[in-house]
Amino acid sequence: MNNDDVLGVAMAAYWQADPADVSVNAITQMAGISKPSLYREFGSEDGLKLAVLDRYAEAVLSDMFVILHGGKGLRETLDALIDFASDDPRMETGCLFYKMRAGKHRLGPLTRARVEQIDAAGQAAYAAFLQSARDAGEGIGGLPVTAGAMYLGEQIALAITQRAAGEDKTRIREMLTLALSVFTRP
Amino acid sequence: MNNDDVLGVAMAAYWQADPADVSVNAITQMAGISKPSLYREFGSEDGLKLAVLDRYAEAVLSDMFVILHGGKGLRETLDALIDFASDDPRMETGCLFYKMRAGKHRLGPLTRARVEQIDAAGQAAYAAFLQSARDAGEGIGGLPVTAGAMYLGEQIALAITQRAAGEDKTRIREMLTLALSVFTRP
DNA sequence: ACAATTAAATACCAATCGGTAACAAAAATG
DNA sequence: CATTTTTGTTACCGATTGGTATTTAATTGT
Numbered sequence: 343m344n345n346d347d348v349l350g351v352a353m354a355a356y357w358q359a360d361p362a363d364v365s366v367n368a369i370t371q372m373a374g375i376s377k378p379s380l381y382r383e384f385g386s387e388d389g390l391k392l393a394v395l396d397r398y399a400e401a402v403l404s405d406m407f408v409i410l411h412g413g414k415g416l417r418e419t420l421d422a423l424i425d426f427a428s429d430d431p432r433m434e435t436g437c438l439f440y441k442m443r444a445g446k447h448r449l450g451p452l453t454r455a456r457v458e459q460i461d462a463a464g465q466a467a468y469a470a471f472l473q474s475a476r477d478a479g480e481g482i483g484g485l486p487v488t489a490g491a492m493y494l495g496e497q498i499a500l501a502i503t504q505r506a507a508g509e510d511k512t513r514i515r516e517m518l519t520l521a522l523s524v525f526t527r528p
Numbered sequence: 529m530n531n532d533d534v535l536g537v538a539m540a541a542y543w544q545a546d547p548a549d550v551s552v553n554a555i556t557q558m559a560g561i562s563k564p565s566l567y568r569e570f571g572s573e574d575g576l577k578l579a580v581l582d583r584y585a586e587a588v589l590s591d592m593f594v595i596l597h598g599g600k601g602l603r604e605t606l607d608a609l610i611d612f613a614s615d616d617p618r619m620e621t622g623c624l625f626y627k628m629r630a631g632k633h634r635l636g637p638l639t640r641a642r643v644e645q646i647d648a649a650g651q652a653a654y655a656a657f658l659q660s661a662r663d664a665g666e667g668i669g670g671l672p673v674t675a676g677a678m679y680l681g682e683q684i685a686l687a688i689t690q691r692a693a694g695e696d697k698t699r700i701r702e703m704l705t706l707a708l709s710v711f712t713r714p
Numbered sequence: 715a716c717a718a719t720t721a722a723a724t725a726c727c728a729a730t731c732g733g734t735a736a737c738a739a740a741a742a743t744g
Numbered sequence: 745c746a747t748t749t750t751t752g753t754t755a756c757c758g759a760t761t762g763g764t765a766t767t768t769a770a771t772t773g774t
Contacts, residue, residue: 378735378751444630483706517678517679520679562722564724572763
């Protein structure tokens with residue numbers, strides 16, 4: 343059982359459940375290694391969660407950034423975001439990042455800092471996307487870009503969180519489509 | 529320090545922080561009573577949380593039901609909901625019910641059952657409100673009433689949760705107004 | 715005033731948490 | 745071959761969790 347495998351086991355566990363509900367003991371047991379081995383590799387629970395988050399960001403969140411920076415038009419990009427949030431099978435148990443963000447106060451300083459950093463990057467990406475849409479002459483409602491970016495980000499987060507709660511995919515898609523319709527209205 | 533005072537202390541503590549982050553030990557200490565006294569009165573942590581939730585529902589959630597069943601028009605009621613979510617000082621640290629609902633899996637069976645019950649009642653109230661608006665000839669977008677009810681409820685929950693996260697009140701009002709504008713558009 | 719009952723507090727329980735010290739096996743180095 | 749260094753394990757630490765058995769204090773009935 344190699345270190346990268348351990349990280350994979352931890353990511354799966356944190357992802358499926360809430361990170362705050364998975365103990366290091368449970369992870370060592372699932373990975374079939376001893377506790378000191380884990381601590382020698384990652385230093386602390388905080389270090390482990392940070393490593394997991396980084397791996398998750400590279401493996402999953404990157405896809406969202408790709409969608410946002412794809413240079414497609416407003417409607418097409420919004421549709422891709424809706425598809426991702428309401429249909430991507432990886433989001434069936436929710437998004438690990440959003441779970442961590444929702445329980446930010448329960449994280450150690452390292453992981454919390456990274457969560458805030460990723461969150462800021464996300465906001466920036468949403469804002470850049472909306473700005474470029476506006477520059478391209480596509481109206482995005484009267485609202486300022488930063489407010490729209492936050493709105494967009496929160497609606498995506500809400501949709502994915504609802505998927506983790508076991509809500510019906512079609513229902514979620516309906517609601518998200520409705521929420522984002524404010525961007526594509528006259 | 530009477531029993532009702534203890535309930536008040538517990539409600540304040542659960543409300544300000546996340547219920548999952550407040551131990552019975554902490555509550556007995558804050559209330560200045562001994563642990564067996566609390567257990568004699570409420571039976572278990574689950575029993576205490578249930579009692580707190582009931583008290584909270586009567587003291588706070590009832591106001592939301594009053595708004596919904598007020599019989600006012602669509603716009604007026606939506607505005608009242610927006611005011612409540614984004615300006616009511618009691619929501620400055622979020623809504624205890626939404627906090628409990630977000631961490632449903634961490635609750636005992638009694639409290640969890642009540643949370644689900646209240647949630648269902650909320651959905652029904654939202655649906656009844658939208659139905660009456662539609663009956664009164666006010667268009668609420670093309671969508672089915674049940675989907676609209678869920679959307680409305682989740683947007684309110686999102687706004688209040690963001691207040692708990694310390695987000696700017698004006699910003700929250702902007703976003704909620706935007707989200708609910710789908711109901712009052714041609 | 716004394717006995718019986720109720721209320722409350724002290725002190726404890728087992729389980730679990732994150733984290734580590736002490737120790738055994740294996741691999742690399744001289 | 746002998747030695748050092750790395751790897752991994754067992755067994756433990758103090759703190760905290762929800763929950764209780766036992767004992768002390770206050771109240772009540774007679």
